[in-house]
Amino acid sequence: MFKDLVLEKVNIAVAKLGFEGAESIELRVETPKNPEFGDFAVNVSPLAKVARMAPFLIAQKVVENIDFDGDINIVAGFINFKLTNGQQNSVVKKVLTEKENYGSNNFGNGEKVLLEYVSANPTGPFHIGHGRWAAMGSSLSDLMKFSGYDVAQEFYINDAGNQINCLANSLKVRVLQELGTDAQFPTDEAEIKNYYTGDYLIPVAKKYIEEKNPSADNLDINDLGSFAKAELFKLQEDLLIKFGVNFDRFYSELTLHESNRVGEVIEELKQKGKTYEKDGALWFKSTEYGDDQDRVLIKADGAYTYLAPDIAYHDDKFKRADLLLNIWGADHHGYIPRMKAAMEALGHNSDKLEVLLGQLVNLIINGEQTRMGKRKKMLTLGDLIEDVGVDATRFWMIMRSIDTTLDFDVDLAKSSSDDNPVFYVQYAHARACSILRTAVEPRIDTSGENNEHLAPFFTKEQIASLAQNPCVMAALDVDDARSIASTKALIMKLESFESLILSAVKSRSPYMLCRYAQELASDFHQFYATSRVLNVEPDLMRARLTLVLAFRQVLATTLRLLGVSAPESM
RNA sequence: GCCUUGGUAGCUCAGUUGGAUAGAGCGACCGCCUUCUAAGCGGUAGGUCACAGGUUCGAAUCCUGUCCAGGGUACCA
Numbered sequence: 001m002f003k004d005l006v007l008e009k010v011n012i013a014v015a016k017l018g019f020e021g022a023e024s025i026e027l028r029v030e031t032p033k034n035p036e037f038g039d040f041a042v043n044v045s046p047l048a049k050v051a052r053m054a055p056f057l058i059a060q061k062v063v064e065n066i067d068f069d070g071d072i073n074i075v076a077g078f079i080n081f082k083l084t085n086g087q088q089n090s091v092v093k094k095v096l097t098e099k100e101n102y103g104s105n106n107f108g109n110g111e112k113v114l115l116e117y118v119s120a121n122p123t124g125p126f127h128i129g130h131g132r133w134a135a136m137g138s139s140l141s142d143l144m145k146f147s148g149y150d151v152a153q154e155f156y157i158n159d160a161g162n163q164i165n166c167l168a169n170s171l172k173v174r175v176l177q178e179l180g181t182d183a184q185f186p187t188d189e190a191e192i193k194n195y196y197t198g199d200y201l202i203p204v205a206k207k208y209i210e211e212k213n214p215s216a217d218n219l220d221i222n223d224l225g226s227f228a229k230a231e232l233f234k235l236q237e238d239l240l241i242k243f244g245v246n247f248d249r250f251y252s253e254l255t256l257h258e259s260n261r262v263g264e265v266i267e268e269l270k271q272k273g274k275t276y277e278k279d280g281a282l283w284f285k286s287t288e289y290g291d292d293q294d295r296v297l298i299k300a301d302g303a304y305t306y307l308a309p310d311i312a313y314h315d316d317k318f319k320r321a322d323l324l325l326n327i328w329g330a331d332h333h334g335y336i337p338r339m340k341a342a343m344e345a346l347g348h349n350s351d352k353l354e355v356l357l358g359q360l361v362n363l364i365i366n367g368e369q370t371r372m373g374k375r376k377k378m379l380t381l382g383d384l385i386e387d388v389g390v391d392a393t394r395f396w397m398i399m400r401s402i403d404t405t406l407d408f409d410v411d412l413a414k415s416s417s418d419d420n421p422v423f424y425v426q427y428a429h430a431r432a433c434s435i436l437r438t439a440v441e442p443r444i445d446t447s448g449e450n451n452e453h454l455a456p457f458f459t460k461e462q463i464a465s466l467a468q469n470p471c472v473m474a475a476l477d478v479d480d481a482r483s484i485a486s487t488k489a490l491i492m493k494l495e496s497f498e499s500l501i502l503s504a505v506k507s508r509s510p511y512m513l514c515r516y517a518q519e520l521a522s523d524f525h526q527f528y529a530t531s532r533v534l535n536v537e538p539d540l541m542r543a544r545l546t547l548v549l550a551f552r553q554v555l556a557t558t559l560r561l562l563g564v565s566a567p568e569s570m
Numbered sequence: 571g572c573c574u575u576g577g578u579a580g581c582u583c584a585g586u587u588g589g590a591u592a593g594a595g596c597g598a599c600c601g602c603c604u605u606c607u608a609a610g611c612g613g614u615a616g617g618u619c620a621c622a623g624g625u626u627c628g629a630a631u632c633c634u635g636u637c638c639a640g641g642g643u644a645c646c647a
Contacts, residue, residue, distance in 0.1 A: 026587075033590070043589060048627075055627090078590065121647070163647060193646095281645050292573080292643080299645040306647050330641045333574055359575060360641070400583070403575060405640060407582075412596095419609080421595065427609050435606050457606095482612095503586055515584065518595075529602095529611040548606095570609070 001498045002091075003029045006040045006068070006081050013065040014047065021050040031496070035485070038073065038080030039492055045077035085473035088488070091495045095550040096467035100557055103497045107505055108149030114321035115141050118240070119156040122233040123167045125200055126381040128408055129361040131243070133327045134381075135397035135563065136358070138245040139510040140325075142561045147505040152321065155240075155247045156313060159229050160254045161306065167232075168225030170196040174205035175224065179216045204231045239382050243390055244563040256312045262304060265312040265346070266297055274345045289341035289350075311342040314353065318343065324353045325508070330360055356508055358402045364409040379410060388413045391564045395422035398562060399514040421518055426567050428521035429559065432552040433568040435533050439463065439545060457534055457541065466546045475543035476531075486526040490547065493523045494554050510562070517558045524551050 007029045014022055025046050032041045044062055045055040053061075055077025063072055063079060071082035095102045117137030120130050137153065144151045173195070176183035185195050208214070208227055233250075240247065256262050266282070269275050274285050280300035284307075287294050297308045317324050328335070336357075340350035363379060385393050387410075396413060399421070400406050413420075440460055445452040476487050497516070504512040533544040559566040 028587080028589095030586090030589090033593085037590080041590085045589065045628080076590070123647095158647065161647065279645080283645095296645045301645080303645090305645065330575065332642085334642050337573090357575080357641095362640085404583075405576075409582095412582095419596065423609055424595090427607080431607055431610085433607095438606050499586095507586080509586095511584095512586090515594080522594090525610055526612095528606085532606070534606045570607075 002083060002087065002495060003040060003499055006042065009066055009068045010042050010044075010062060010079065012067070013062045014044075016065045017051075017061055019047060019051045022047060025050065031492075032078075032080060035489065035492075037075060037078070038071070038082045040081045040083075041078045042081075043078050048077075083492075085477075088473045088491050088495075089470055091491055092470040092472050092546060092550045093467075095494055095553055096470060096546070099553060100560075102554065103501045103557055104146045104148075105498065105502060106148035107502060108144060108147050110148060110150055111323055112321040113144060113149045113151045113323045113325055114154060114317050115144070115151055115325045115327075116154045116156055116317070117327035118245075119158070120236065121158045121163055122229045122236065123163050123196055124198060124232065126236060126239060127378065128363055128381055128384055129329065131381040131384065131393060132361050132397045132406060133329070133358060134240060134243055134245045135394045136402065136510055137327050139394075139398050139513070139562050140327075140356075140508060142563070143501070143505050143510055143513070146561060147501060149323075149505075152248045153246070154317075155250045157233065157250055157252050157254075158306075159233070159252050160257050160309065162303075164225050164229060165221075166194045167196060167228050168221050169194065171201055171205060171208065171224045171228045172219055172221065174201045175208055175214065175219060176216055178202070178205045178209055179214075181216050200232075201228070204228055207231065239385075243381070243385060244394065251313065253309050253313070256309045256316075261312045261316065262309045265315055266308060269297070269311075269342075269345055272345060284338070284342065284345075286338045286341035289337075289344045291337040291341050295338045307338060307342075310339065311346075314339060314343060315346055315348070318346075318348045318352075322352065326353070326355045328355055328357055330357055333357055354508075356402060359405040361406045361408050364407055365411070384408075384410070384413075391426070392420050392422045394563050395420075395425075395514060398510050401509065401511050421514075422564060423570075425517045425521040425555070425559070426565070427570055428524045429552065429555050429566045430568060430570040431528060432524065432548050432555070435545070435548055436463070436552070437568075439534055458545070463545070463549070466542060466549060470543075470546045470550070472543045472547055475539040476547075478540065480530070483531040486523070486530045487544075487547065490523045490527045490551060493520050494550055497554050497558075513558055513562050517555065517562065520551070520555055520558065524555070527551075 007027065010027060010029075014027070027042055027044065027046065029040050029042055032038055043055075044058045047058050048055050051058050056074065059074045059077055059079050063074060066072070068081065070084045070087060073080050073082075098104075115137060117133045118126075118130055120126060126134075141151050141153050170185075173183050173185055185197050186192055204227075208224070212223070212227075214220075237250070266275070269284060274288070275297065276283050276285065276294075281296045282298040283294045284297050285294055295307055296305050297311075298304055314324065336355050339355075340353055343350045343353055365379070381393075388396075392413065396408070397406070439458045440456045440463065442456055443454040445454055472491070473487075476484065478484065497520075500512060500516050504510065527547070531544055533548060534541060536544075556566045
C-alpha cells in the first residue's frame with residue numbers, strides 16, 4: 001500500500017523538523033480529486049498551529065527533508081506525490097502474484113466472530129427486508145474473513161413461543177379447508193391477528209394431508225405446529241442457498257427451552273440480584289445498566305417473554321466467540337440497551353456485542369409504497385429473485401449504506417435490468433475475459449483476397465508468464481494522453497483496493513464494495529475505449545494484456561466478496 | 571415527549587478522524603460502432619449540501635436550536 005509508504009515518509013520528515021506538539025497531530029493521505037496534482041496527497045495544514053508557519057512553508061520544509069523516490073510538488077498546504085513507473089508496475093505485479101488473496105489483510109487478527117443475521121420466524125416465506133440482511137450479512141462475513149477474522153455465520157430460529165401456536169391454528173384451518181369442510185379464518189379483527197392467512201400454507205396443508213392422512217375431527221395441534229415449522233424452515237433454507245447465503249449453523253430457540261438454558265440464565269440473574277417480582281411478573285433490572293425501564297422476563301401468566309430465551313442465546317454465543325455481531329432491523333432498535341444490559345449483568349463485556357442496525361426496506365409497487373407484512377398477500381424474496389435474478393438482487397440489496405432506508409422499486413428493478421449497475425460491472429469482467437480469450441485464439445486475416453490463417457497472439461504459457469514480468473508503465477508511455485491517463489487511473493484504482501477493503505471492514509460496510517466495483521469497471525471501460533490491447537506493437541500488447549489480467553483478478557475478487565457472479569461472457 | 575436513522579443535482583445515493591473547484595449512477599440533451607463484447611465511451615445541462623446561529627485560518631462534515639420524513643418507545647415476537 002503506497003498510502004502507508006507516503007505517510008511514513010512524511011511523518012519521518014515532520015519528526016526531523018521538530019515542531020513542538022507535532023506528534024499529537026495525525027496527518028492523512030488522500031487521493032487528489034484532480035489526478036493532475038498527483039497520485040497521493042498529504043495536507044500539512046493541521047500542523048500550522050504547532051509550527052506557527054503558513055501551510056505552504058511547512059510543506060516546503062517537509063519536502064526538503066523527505067526521502068521519497070518519485071515526483072513531489074506543493075500546492076498551498078498540499079504535498080502531492082506521483083508514483084514512478086516502477087512503483088506502478090509493482091502494483092500490477094503484486095496483484096498478479098497474490099492473485100485471489102490480493103487485497104486481503106490481517107486486521108481481524110484471528111478474532112472469533114459470531115455473526116448473526118436474518119433470524120426470521122419460521123412462520124412464512126421471507127419478505128424483501130430479509131433479503132437485505134441476508135445479502136449484507138453474507139457479504140460482510142466474506143469481507144471479514146478476507147480481513148483475518150474467524151467468522152461463523154448463524155441464524156437463530158424463533159421456533160418457540162406464541163407465534164408457533166398461531167401458525168398451528170392457521171394450518172389447522174387450511175387443512176380443514178383442504179379436507180372439504182367449511183372452516184374459515186375468524187372475521188373478528190382482534191382474533192384474525194392470531195392467524196397467518198397467506199396462501200403459502202395451502203401447499204403445506206396439502207402435503208400434511210398426503211403424508212399424515214388425518215381426519216377432520218381428530219387434528220393434533222402440536223403435530224400441525226411442528227409440521228408447519230419444519231416445512232416453512234425448509235423453504236427458507238432452500239431459498240438462502242439459492243441466494244448464495246450459507247449459514248454455518250441454524251440455532252433453534254426450542255433447544256434453549258428443552259435444555260432449560262433459559263431457566264438457568266434467569267436463575268443466574270436472580271442469584272446476582274438483578275431481578276425482582278412485581279405485579280406477578282419477574283423483572284430484570286436493566287435500568288441499572290442504562291436502559292429506560294426495567295424489563296419483564298417472566299410474564300404474570302408464567303410464560304417467558306421473548307427477551308428471556310434471547311438472553312440465554314446471547315449468553316451462549318458469548319461462550320463461543322470473542323465478538324458478537326448482530327444485524328437487526330431498525331424496528332429492533334429499542335431492544336439493544338436491554339440486551340447489552342443483560343450481557344453486562346451476566347458478566348460479559350457488552351462492547352463486544354455489536355449491533356448493526358439496518359434501516360428497513362420499502363417496497364414500491366406501481367409507484368406506491370407498500371407496507372411489508374407476511375399476513376397479507378405480497379411479493380416475497382423468492383418472487384423477487386425469480387424476477388430480477390440473484391446477482392441483481394444481491395447487488396441492489398448491498399449497494400446502499402445500512403443507514404439509509406432502501407426503497408426497492410419492484411417495477412424499476414424488473415424493467416430496467418439493462419441499465420442496472422450490476423450488469424455494467426459484470427460486463428466489464430466479461431469484456432476483459434473476451435480479450436484474454438481472443439488473445440489465444442487462432443486468427444484469420446480477412447484483409448487480403450485469401451483468408452489467411454494466423455497464429456494466436458499468445459500461447460497460454462506466454463500469458464501465464466506475463467505475470468512474472470509486468471513491465472506495464474514503461475511500455476505504456478505511448479503518444480496518446482488519453483490512453484496514458486486511463487491506464488494510470490486503472491492502475492491506481494487497483495492500488496486502492498487494499499485500503500478500500502480495510503475501511504470497508506472497519507466500518508462493517510459491504511456497500512463500499514459495490515461502489516468500488518462500479519468505479520473499477522468504469523476505469524476499465526475507459527481504458528478499453530482508449531487503449532487497444534490486441535494487434536498492436538508487441539511490447540505494448542504484452543503490457544496492456546498484463547493490466548487486463550490484473551484488472552480481471554481484482555474485479556473477480558470484489559464480486560466474490562459481494563456474492564455476485566463474475567461471468568466470462570454476456 | 572424521549573430514543574434513533576435520514577434531509578446533498580429532476581430521481582436514487584456517495585462524500586473515509588473538518589481541508590484543493592461538493593462527486594457518481596439513472597433520467598434529459600448532443601456526438602462516437604469496417605478492427606479485442608456499443609450491456610460501452612466522450613461531451614453538455616443540472617447545487618443556497620433542509621433552515622438559522624456558533625466554533626475555526628477553513629464546515630456538507632463539529633456544537634446549539636428549529637423544520638420535515640422513516641423506525642422505536644409492550645407482561646408481541
